[in-house]
Amino acid sequence: MILSILVNEGPYTHQASDSAYQFAAAALAKGHEIFRVFFYHDGVNNGTRLTTPPQDDRNIVSRWSKLGEEHKLDLVVCVAAAQRRGIVDEGEARRNGKDATNLAPGFRISGLGQLIEAGIQSDRTVTFGD
């Protein structure tokens, strides 16, 4: 089955990022395909490579990057939500005159149309949030 996941909550807030990750990992382990993981609202904070949690804590951001690399996942951060919260890739830095980038490996910034497309292309879409 083709699944997509919507994450609306930032990491280390309550539990949505963790639940979404565990669900994604379980779905992949069962042989399902994940068409896209879309990060919206505060969920875009899952895509900053500058987070530095304590060493004995889970690293939510690099965990997504790693899962993405292993399974060729399409990890998409909403551009408007990202701009508001300072999540920047090279294109956005150039376009908005920023002096740095912080998008984590394996993520890309795109528009809300990607969420709509995920809903159309997937058999199921599951939302995780606050």
Place this chain on the structure above:
Amino acid sequence: MLHIVNKSPLERPSLDTVLQAGADGAILLIEDGVYAATRGNAVEDRLKKAMGTLKVYALGPDLDARGVADRLTEGVTVVGYDGFVDLVAEYKTNQSWL
């Protein structure tokens, strides 16, 4: 439809909303939502009444994380994340009541 509830009934009215809407299908309690699946909690009677038309599931890892796995309400089925995936596949539609 699969109704996913992730907040305690003491914090948000989301579970009550599902129950009052006369929903059918199944409810999956995750995160703080699992408190609704414990014996003696405020919504226990309403949840039990709804079991006539709804199947009620609770996520095991979230029960364990909160130390309430041994206080499960009778009639609630415990599933892991793989069971969560199976429920999503089983029901054509799902709604997270955020």
